[in-house]
Amino acid sequence: MTNPYLIQGPALISFSGGRTSAYMLKRIIDAHGGMLPDDVHVCFANTGKEREETLRFVHECGVRWNVPITWLEWRAGAGATTEERFAVVGYNSASRNGEPLSAIFKRRKYLPNAVTRFCTAEAKIETMKQFMISKGYATWLNVVGLRADEPHRLLKQVLRNMKGKERWRSSCPLAVGGVIKRHVLRFWLGRNQWGTDRRYPLPQGFDLGLDDHDGNCDACMLKGYAVLAHIERKRPGTLDWWIGEEDGITAMIADGESADKPTGAQFVTEYSYREIQNMARSSAELPNIDGQQVEDCTGEICTVASDGEVNDEMVVWLIDQLSKVHTMPAPKMKAEAAIGDLYGNAA
Numbered sequence: 001m002t003n004p005y006l007i008q009g010p011a012l013i014s015f016s017g018g019r020t021s022a023y024m025l026k027r028i029i030d031a032h033g034g035m036l037p038d039d040v041h042v043c044f045a046n047t048g049k050e051r052e053e054t055l056r057f058v059h060e061c062g063v064r065w066n067v068p069i070t071w072l073e074w075r076a077g078a079g080a081t082t083e084e085r086f087a088v089v090g091y092n093s094a095s096r097n098g099e100p101l102s103a104i105f106k107r108r109k110y111l112p113n114a115v116t117r118f119c120t121a122e123a124k125i126e127t128m129k130q131f132m133i134s135k136g137y138a139t140w141l142n143v144v145g146l147r148a149d150e151p152h153r154l155l156k157q158v159l160r161n162m163k164g165k166e167r168w169r170s171s172c173p174l175a176v177g178g179v180i181k182r183h184v185l186r187f188w189l190g191r192n193q194w195g196t197d198r199r200y201p202l203p204q205g206f207d208l209g210l211d212d213h214d215g216n217c218d219a220c221m222l223k224g225y226a227v228l229a230h231i232e233r234k235r236p237g238t239l240d241w242w243i244g245e246e247d248g249i250t251a252m253i254a255d256g257e258s259a260d261k262p263t264g265a266q267f268v269t270e271y272s273y274r275e276i277q278n279m280a281r282s283s284a285e286l287p288n289i290d291g292q293q294v295e296d297c298t299g300e301i302c303t304v305a306s307d308g309e310v311n312d313e314m315v316v317w318l319i320d321q322l323s324k325v326h327t328m329p330a331p332k333m334k335a336e337a338a339i340g341d342l343y344g345n346a347a
């Protein structure tokens with residue numbers, strides 16, 4: 001088997017700022033002898049709602065590993081020129097108050113939810129796509145940090161590769177290499193037991209420094225009611241920005257600026273973020289969050305929990321399909337709106 005971490009350009013390495021994609025990036029850098037080919041680009045798409053620890057971690061990976069990481073932010077939607085549709089920022093200039101996301105919501109005049117995740121599609125996928133187009137690439141390999149223990153997410157990648165309707169084919173070297181979460185945690189945390197545990201030395205000398213539920217956008221709706229309540233209890237005020245976005249779209253609907261139903265003014269149909277905040281402030285005990293997982297928002301699919309069973313045979317098949325991605329024909333670039341298939345009407 002060829003080394004899955006040897007990437008043939010042109011390629012986009014989608015770096016979410018989480019431990020898994022950082023681990024993948026290190027393996028890729030090592031496979032290339034410490035320096036990536038010029039046509040292999042590492043991109044981090046900042047939503048403006050990442051935790052400061054994530055921004056520092058992305059910056060530190062770039063500096064410590066001597067790899068250029070391009071920080072991107074969404075700037076303007078469809079209709080604008082390629083160059084107007086993203087901005088290249090850096091650790092110092094990156095948005096820290098949700099500006100890119102807020103602009104996307106205002107443009108849409110409604111909010112994303114677990115089904116229509118246009119925040120990921122626009123702030124990450126579309127933004128990175130425009131960057132690659134601006135570099136002159138018509139098609140490319142999209143390298144995503146999905147592990148072998150994320151079969152539902154892998155399945156979506158395989159199906160999209162088979163459809164061949166996008167400018168890229170997705171490659172998942174970690175899955176092909178058989179990497180599971182335990183490997184990633186051991187790499188970063190060593191003998192430490194949880195993300196902020198520091199009883200033992202860190203094997204790499206640095207780490208993300210966040211616990212499991214704190215990655216991605218700080219109060220992403222995919223974290224669910226209970227996790228969000230815990231986040232608000234731990235860091236009071238975290239939900240304020242999200243409440244402000246719900247209030248903003250509610251006002252747009254009231255003013256007739258948005259034709260959307262009131263449900264479009266909430267990130268989750270069943271409850272508002274203000275309700276979660278009130279509960280977090282007033283309840284003595286919060287719901288149990290043991291066993292709830294939050295995976296990296298990779299610029300692909302973000303999930304909190306998976307549905308349905310995937311047996312071992314299917315995992316073997318998925319990994320086999322993904323290991324052949326380099327030999328697949330380059331996608332034909334016809335359907336610009338293909339990502340809408342998986343993200344509601346996002347594209």
Ligand code: SF4
Nearest residue numbers: 119120216217220297
């Ligand atoms: S982390 Fe959540 S809110 Fe942020 S882009 Fe991903 S799905 Fe959207």
